[in-house]
């Protein structure tokens with residue numbers, strides 16, 4: 001669930017989570033051996049072909065990815081424990097949070113402006129404390145494994161831009177939320193739920209068109225032959241797009257990717273420049289077939305619906321836990337902005353143990369459905385399997401079931417290749 005830090009997570013995710021790819025100075029290790037992949041493509045038995053594809057990833061690449069992934073899992077746990085302790089010990093127990101609220105009250109009589117002032121000081125302080133961990137994860141760790149193309153200066157500029165957007169949109173979102181909670185009193189959780197869902201829906205529509213250009217440039221794709229094939233596939237599957245855009249993801253990363261989203265006039269088919277540079281035309285089609293699957297199957301909206309259900313349960317948990325934890329902290333009630341660190345802490349707990357596993361599980365199901373859609377739409381099971389092998393640059397292709405359950409928001413590479421090979425066996429005359 002992306003709700004832990006309210007409506008901001010999606011925006012921050014744009015700037016931070018999209019961090020990976022290849023740094024200068026780090027020797028590149030091939031994603032896979034193409035001779036072995038060619039051999040895998042000749043096998044007709046799905047099981048044998050899947051094993052052959054997985055075996056095409058060199059041992060040093062596999063070991064490297066395993067190390068990289070282990071760092072990420074450890075980070076998740078450390079970050080959760082650190083943030084919980086930080087909010088409890090530093091912001092709540094010492095009275096720092098009530099201090100910031102009292103300061104905001106001394107500056108202005110307007111409740112809304114008090115909320116905005118509180119948020120700006122609190123978010124900046126929180127970021128100062130969290131910066132070393134965040135820097136390690138989004139910069140150092142990515143750089144160590146050759147997954148980040150940016151220098152520290154470029155990375156830090158993007159970080160500051162993301163921060164600026166988070167401060168601004170966070171202030172607006174919280175002003176609205178606290179005004180609503182204030183008015184609703186007893187049924188505050190229901191009002192907060194409705195408002196948060198509306199804000200999330202707005203961010204979903206606004207982010208790809210208005211926020212993504214803060215970080216990346218979008219230009220119509222140059223390759224006219226590929227453009228024609230992509231638009232023909234779009235028409236055939238009811239995707240109402242008239243143009244294909246290329247995004248300069250390479251300014252941050254070497255990762256391969258694409259997306260198809262938006263509503264009405266904000267509808268976009270976007271492919272990363274990395275994908276165009278590193279992948280065959282057939283693989284580009286395969287990737288976009290998958291992305292069109294997300295669009296046609298309305299995954300943004302079903303995802304939002306599931307998030308809504310989880311959020312509602314989370315808010316009821318928050319109501320229960322807040323009433324028990326708040327006394328003695330100087331917080332005047334749920335409507336008091338000084339309680340924001342407690343709200344984030346309790347949401348963080350709920351999210352770590354309940355929200356995130358549910359969110360990952362449903363996302364994995366959506367990804368599987370998009371894979372199946374993409375195979376039917378593009379019909380290139382071998383090309384897409386090579387794409388799955390490329391994901392082995394930053395994702396363990398064959399994780400243990402427990403790791404896959406807890407941390408993966410996509411099916412494992414093994415599962416995805418197996419699906420492509422099963423599809424191929426069932427469609428012997430596909431191109």
Ligand SMILES: [Zn+2]
Pocket residue numbers: 290291294367370
């Ligand atoms: Zn997907």
